[in-house]
Amino acid sequence: MRIVPAIILGVAIILAPVIWYVFPLIVPIEDDFEGPAIDSGARIEIEMLSQQVEDMRAEIERLSLEISRAQSGAAAPLQGVDGADDYGYDSSTPNEIIDAYAQVVLIADRNNVNQDLQLASSSFLKETFGLPREDLTDSCQSMTNPRLEENLVLEEVGPVRVRMLKPAIESLRTVFDNIRRTDPDLYDRINTAGSLCVRRVRGATSSASAHAYGLAVDLNVDGVLDTLGDGKTQLGLTILADFFRQEGWVWGAAWGREDSMHFEVSRNKIEEWLEQGLL
Template sequence: MRLLPAILISLAIVLAPIIWLLLPAVLVEENLIDGPAIDSGARIEIEMLNQRVEDLQIQMEQLTSELSNVAAQASRAPMGSGGGLNTVPDDADTFRQSGPNEIIDSYAQVVLIANRRKVNDGLVIAGPRHLTKVFGPPREVLSDNCEAMTNPRLKGKLVTEKVGPIRVRMLQPAIDSLREIMKNIQVTDPDLYARINTAGALCVRQIRGTRGRASTHSFGLAVDLNIDGVLDTLGDGKTQLGLTILADFFRSEGWVWGAAWGREDSMHFEVSRQLLDEWIKDGKL
């Protein structure tokens, strides 16, 4: 009977991490909204499942060893009021977790972009040629450096605002649309929302390697995003997991993702032609 309390304590130690890992999987959150939130959670769980299983196995091995040590100490403990099972063992480290137990940062994790050529299905790219045809050039002379917009139709509609966790300068309708996207992200995935960073929005310049061809950024209709300020590697077909989740929200609002480009640019999000035509029809641009 002397071993019973020690065994119960040890079992509690063993079961605690198991309950901690499994409890979130069986709870259902009542206030989830339909849409990308469900995909976001599922994608993270899939990416993290193998790591959690490995962590749990390591903890089980460590705690099994600790259980054996506790049982051995209990069998040697003398009976009586001066010692025994009511006395805290001298080796207090027996009850401490040993070794690191870090969970991989899922949002910043770099993954392959599945079916990246099809991520914009149903959306049409506006593109610099169409934008220049509709609005005219963003400024008279373009260089490789970011300069001020001089287009008389557009420059008065440029605003600089804090939108969610980032501060950007874009055309007003794009700012309004971006704000709606950020609001949806904050409601459905607040942890991801807090990690969003930007590499810039408005930049009136020619596309590098061209002469006089304006980028979509030059019209205030595109923004570059990343997780934790870590820039994506251009053209490798990979991106941060958090950006694949963000892409769902942007696509739902009518934005195109640069991951589908021939030279993949997964930090880049821009307004689709459908959304642009809608704003023009409504007199916003």
């Protein structure tokens, strides 16, 4: 009977590379589908394949342990709490990613995620609109700049409620409409951590961020906040970034201190609105 576990282990080791090679051939990605949503499927498929490989590795380790114990005359595998063995493998749960969008992943090539979009610096915003209020502090206050205040609106936009400048609201609505049509599952998971906050940039005396001008929003999946500056983010946010970039928004993942929940209108888009007389 000791030969049976050895056979199982051998088959598992042989099948691992076969599955890795054959799966892309039997589950092809459609070439005629355009738009950011194809990136969603690719990223999720990569994460699922990675998880399946990890699960297979854990199973091989478990089988190796059983073989060792069988050779030493032991009768059964060591079990931990709730069916999990000493290697952490839990045979009572399926080997699948239950929540792909909330998976935390490294941000690939994050310095280039915004491509040719320009950041609207605090000096550009101040020169263009003036400060959102003269007496900025470290706390959020009301906006008093007449030019900006008359364009400030509070609305339900897609799955979130935000207070932003009207052109930014309409642009955000376009982003969410595109997400809803192409990736409705992700759309239903979007949550916000805030939009308008009229205060100075931390550490500065007279500079205000895009949030203070009603030109930025913080988003997440399922209300789970991202860890600032760790170079990682939820998989769902990497997908959202494609849609925002397409509409001319900058993603905070590219900053020196990564802030992947942060999306703000690019300088390119603001200059476009200025030319159209929208601001």
